[in-house]
Amino acid sequence: MPPRLRPSSLPSTSNVIPIPQSFSSSPLLPYLLPSYHIYTTSSSSSSSSCRNFSTSEPSYRRARFEKTPGTRNGFIEWMSKFGGRYNVPSPTNNIPVYMVYQPTPLPKSAPESLLVKKREKGVSRKQAKMGAIDWDLARKRAEYAPFPSNPSFKVHPVISTEFREQIYLRMKADRSVKRISAELNCELERVAAVIRLKEIEKRWIEQNRPLCTEMQKCVHAMMPVTQYTPFPQHESITDLRIHPATNNQLFLAVPESLPFNRKDAAEALGILPADIRMPHSELIEVERMKQAGVEVQEMIKIETEREQREAEEAKAKRERREKRLGAAKVVETERFRFRLKPANAAAVGYRYGVPAEDRKRGINKIPTRVV
Amino acid sequence: MARTKIFALKRPYPRQSWNKQAVYNLFRYRTPGTSRRTFYQQKFRAKQETRRFHGEYLTERKWNSMFRHTLRGVLRMNPAAMARGDGSSVVSGRGSGTDLLPMRLKDVEGYEGFPTKEMKTQPIPFAQMTFAPLERRLDTAVYRALFASSVRQARMMCLHGKVMVNGVKMPHAGYMLNPGDMFSIDPLLVMRAVGGPQRVAFKQLSTQAKSDLQKAIEEAQSKTKSSTFLKASNKKVLAGNADAEVDTETFTAAGVKATGEGEGETSEEKAVGATAEEESTGGKRKFHLPSDWRTYLPKHPRWKIYDEWKPKRFMNLFAFIPRYLEVNHHICHAVYLRHPVARSGSAEVPNPFNTEIMQLAYNWYLRRR
Known part of the structure; x- marks a missing residue:
C-alpha cells in the first residue's frame, strides 16, 4: 500500500482551517501514476508545508510615530537595543525571523483596562500589560507576516533546491509539465x-x-521553505482566475422547473465554464471516476490514454504552426535571407518617408515585450 | 524631482529598502488615524502614505497611467466537489439553493453542519492589489527576487544595463514584465548588492610584514624584471621569498591588518610612506618600501565572495519571495510566472498597510472621488 496523505499527520491546531483530505489534486494520484514508487525512497521527514497562517491585529491604539528618547529620534538607542535582535543572518532551525512590534497588541479577550485594574500588588501597569501578551503567539504570527501592520500579506514558502532537482528529474524522465x-x-x-x-x-x-x-543556502535559511517529500503539498494547483465578466451583476430569467448549472451560468455570462477554465480540469474527471467506483487499473489506463492523446494533439498543433511559419518562400542572397509572405497591399503598413512618432511627447519607447 | 532624503528620521515613512534607518522607520510606523477627518482627507492621507512606499520615485502622472481599477483574484476550486455536482443545487428552488452545505465545506473532515468561525473563508483583500501594476515593473521584480537591497538600487542596476530580460539587455527600469519573462543579473553584482561588508584592502603593515615584504620585493627586483611585471603578478613576486608566503591568511597572521580592525597601529606608520622607521628587538631598522607597496600585496581574491558570502544587515526581515516569482539564487535568474493575484485571506503585494488604508487609496485613484 503506498503512503497516503493523512489529515492526522498534518498540524492540527485549533486556529487552523481543517484541510480537506485532497488538498488540490486527487488522493488517487499515486494510483494513477504508474511509477510513483520511484520517488518514494527519500527520507520521510515530518516537516509539512501546510502553514499555520494566522493574522495579527493592527496596533491602532498606539501613537503614530512614537518618539523614543535618545539621540537622532531614538534611532541610535533603537539600534543598540533592537538592532541585534532583528538582524538574524542565520536563524536557528531555519525559522524565519521577521519584524514584530514590541509590545504587540493585547489579546482581545482581556481588555486593557481590566488587565491594569486586576493586576496583583507590586506589579506595575506596564508589567501587567506585557505579561498579558502571548509572546509565543506573537512569534508564531511573525513567522509568516513580515509586516505586522498588514495581516493580509503572508509569506508563502518557496521550494527547496532538492525539490527543484526532483522536478527536473521528472522532466528528464519524459513526464509532461501537467503531470x-x-x-x-x-x-x-x-x-x-x-x-x-x-x-x-x-x-x-x-x-x-x-x-x-x-x-542560496543563506537565503533559504532565512525564509520558509517547502522540503521535498514523496507527496508534497506545496500550493493549490486548481486556482481559478476570477473572470472580470463575473464581477458585474447579470439578471436572467430562468424557469424554476429546469436546473441551472455551471455550464448555463457560463453561457449566460459569455465565458467558458469553470470546469474548462480551471487549471488541471482533468482532475474533475478523475474524481468522477473515483466516485463511480471505477477500478484503479482502469483509471490508470484511461488517464494514460488521455495523456497520450493530449501529447499527440500538442504535437500536431506545433507541426501545423511550424508549417504555417515555414510556408514563406525563402530567397537567399549574399547578404539577406528574404522570407516572402503573401501580403495585403490595400492595408496600410509601415510607410517610408513618414517621420516616426517615437520622438513625440507621451509616446512610450520602452519595449512591451522581449522575445 | 524625486525626494533625496528618503530615510529621514524626523518625519519617517516606510520605504522599500533594507537600510537600517528604513527598518527603524518601518518599526515605528503606525497607521494614521481616521477620526475627525472627512472622507476626502482620509483618502488623501491614505494615498500619501501608500505612495511613499510604492514607487515613490515615480511621478503621480506616471503612476496614474499605470493604475487599473480591475483587480486580479483567484478562487481555489475543489475538483472533488465539482465532480459531485454540476452546481445546480446552489441556485435550485427559488434561486436561493436547496443545498445548505457550501461546496467548499463538503470535504472538510469532522464537519457537522455548522461552520465554526475558523472554517469561514476570509474575504479576498482586493484592495491590497491596488499597487499590483507596480509589481510588474522590472526594478520592483528585481528587488522582490532579492537581487537588490532596495527598489532604488534595483532601478540603478537596470539603468546601468546590468539586468537582462530573456537574455537581452534591458536598460529600462519601467519595463513591464510579461508572464514567462526571465530576468537575470551578474551573480557577483547581486552578491555585493545584498551581501554584508566585504573584507577591505590592506592599509597598514606591521614590522614583520614589512620586513617580509621588503625582502620579497628586493629579491624580485634583483631578478631584473620591470616594475610593471611586478605589479601584474604580485603573487609571483612574493612567492619568490620562502618566508613570505602568498596566502592572505599568512599575511594576516604575520600582522598585516585590515583597516576595519586596524586600531592598534602605531601612528608613525604612514600609508603613503616610502620609508618607514620601526623599533624592533634588534634595534633600529629602516625599511625602504616603494611608495606603491600596496600593489605588491595579494589582493582579496574575487572568487572568495562565492564561499564567504554573508547577508546584508536586516536582510532576514525582508527575506521572502512572492508567489508570482520563481527565483534561482544559484545563477541569479528569476522568472515572472504570472501577474500577482489576491486569494481568500491574502494578497501577493507586499506592503505594511492594512486593508482599510489600501481601500482608501484605491478609492482615491478611482476617477470619480
Whole structure:
C-alpha cells in the first residue's frame, strides 16, 4: 500500500482551517501514476508545508510615530537595543525571523483596562500589560507576516533546491509539465519555470561557471521553505482566475422547473465554464471516476490514454504552426535571407518617408515585450 | 524631482529598502488615524502614505497611467466537489439553493453542519492589489527576487544595463514584465548588492610584514624584471621569498591588518610612506618600501565572495519571495510566472498597510472621488 496523505499527520491546531483530505489534486494520484514508487525512497521527514497562517491585529491604539528618547529620534538607542535582535543572518532551525512590534497588541479577550485594574500588588501597569501578551503567539504570527501592520500579506514558502532537482528529474524522465505539477502540487507555471532555470544551472555547471551556493543556502535559511517529500503539498494547483465578466451583476430569467448549472451560468455570462477554465480540469474527471467506483487499473489506463492523446494533439498543433511559419518562400542572397509572405497591399503598413512618432511627447519607447 | 532624503528620521515613512534607518522607520510606523477627518482627507492621507512606499520615485502622472481599477483574484476550486455536482443545487428552488452545505465545506473532515468561525473563508483583500501594476515593473521584480537591497538600487542596476530580460539587455527600469519573462543579473553584482561588508584592502603593515615584504620585493627586483611585471603578478613576486608566503591568511597572521580592525597601529606608520622607521628587538631598522607597496600585496581574491558570502544587515526581515516569482539564487535568474493575484485571506503585494488604508487609496485613484 503506498503512503497516503493523512489529515492526522498534518498540524492540527485549533486556529487552523481543517484541510480537506485532497488538498488540490486527487488522493488517487499515486494510483494513477504508474511509477510513483520511484520517488518514494527519500527520507520521510515530518516537516509539512501546510502553514499555520494566522493574522495579527493592527496596533491602532498606539501613537503614530512614537518618539523614543535618545539621540537622532531614538534611532541610535533603537539600534543598540533592537538592532541585534532583528538582524538574524542565520536563524536557528531555519525559522524565519521577521519584524514584530514590541509590545504587540493585547489579546482581545482581556481588555486593557481590566488587565491594569486586576493586576496583583507590586506589579506595575506596564508589567501587567506585557505579561498579558502571548509572546509565543506573537512569534508564531511573525513567522509568516513580515509586516505586522498588514495581516493580509503572508509569506508563502518557496521550494527547496532538492525539490527543484526532483522536478527536473521528472522532466528528464519524459513526464509532461501537467503531470509533474499534479504529482508535486506545484503550479503549472512554476514547474515550467523551474525546468527552465534548472537547464541554465546545468549549463553553468558544464561550463565550470561558479554557482552562488552559499548565497542560496543563506537565503533559504532565512525564509520558509517547502522540503521535498514523496507527496508534497506545496500550493493549490486548481486556482481559478476570477473572470472580470463575473464581477458585474447579470439578471436572467430562468424557469424554476429546469436546473441551472455551471455550464448555463457560463453561457449566460459569455465565458467558458469553470470546469474548462480551471487549471488541471482533468482532475474533475478523475474524481468522477473515483466516485463511480471505477477500478484503479482502469483509471490508470484511461488517464494514460488521455495523456497520450493530449501529447499527440500538442504535437500536431506545433507541426501545423511550424508549417504555417515555414510556408514563406525563402530567397537567399549574399547578404539577406528574404522570407516572402503573401501580403495585403490595400492595408496600410509601415510607410517610408513618414517621420516616426517615437520622438513625440507621451509616446512610450520602452519595449512591451522581449522575445 | 524625486525626494533625496528618503530615510529621514524626523518625519519617517516606510520605504522599500533594507537600510537600517528604513527598518527603524518601518518599526515605528503606525497607521494614521481616521477620526475627525472627512472622507476626502482620509483618502488623501491614505494615498500619501501608500505612495511613499510604492514607487515613490515615480511621478503621480506616471503612476496614474499605470493604475487599473480591475483587480486580479483567484478562487481555489475543489475538483472533488465539482465532480459531485454540476452546481445546480446552489441556485435550485427559488434561486436561493436547496443545498445548505457550501461546496467548499463538503470535504472538510469532522464537519457537522455548522461552520465554526475558523472554517469561514476570509474575504479576498482586493484592495491590497491596488499597487499590483507596480509589481510588474522590472526594478520592483528585481528587488522582490532579492537581487537588490532596495527598489532604488534595483532601478540603478537596470539603468546601468546590468539586468537582462530573456537574455537581452534591458536598460529600462519601467519595463513591464510579461508572464514567462526571465530576468537575470551578474551573480557577483547581486552578491555585493545584498551581501554584508566585504573584507577591505590592506592599509597598514606591521614590522614583520614589512620586513617580509621588503625582502620579497628586493629579491624580485634583483631578478631584473620591470616594475610593471611586478605589479601584474604580485603573487609571483612574493612567492619568490620562502618566508613570505602568498596566502592572505599568512599575511594576516604575520600582522598585516585590515583597516576595519586596524586600531592598534602605531601612528608613525604612514600609508603613503616610502620609508618607514620601526623599533624592533634588534634595534633600529629602516625599511625602504616603494611608495606603491600596496600593489605588491595579494589582493582579496574575487572568487572568495562565492564561499564567504554573508547577508546584508536586516536582510532576514525582508527575506521572502512572492508567489508570482520563481527565483534561482544559484545563477541569479528569476522568472515572472504570472501577474500577482489576491486569494481568500491574502494578497501577493507586499506592503505594511492594512486593508482599510489600501481601500482608501484605491478609492482615491478611482476617477470619480
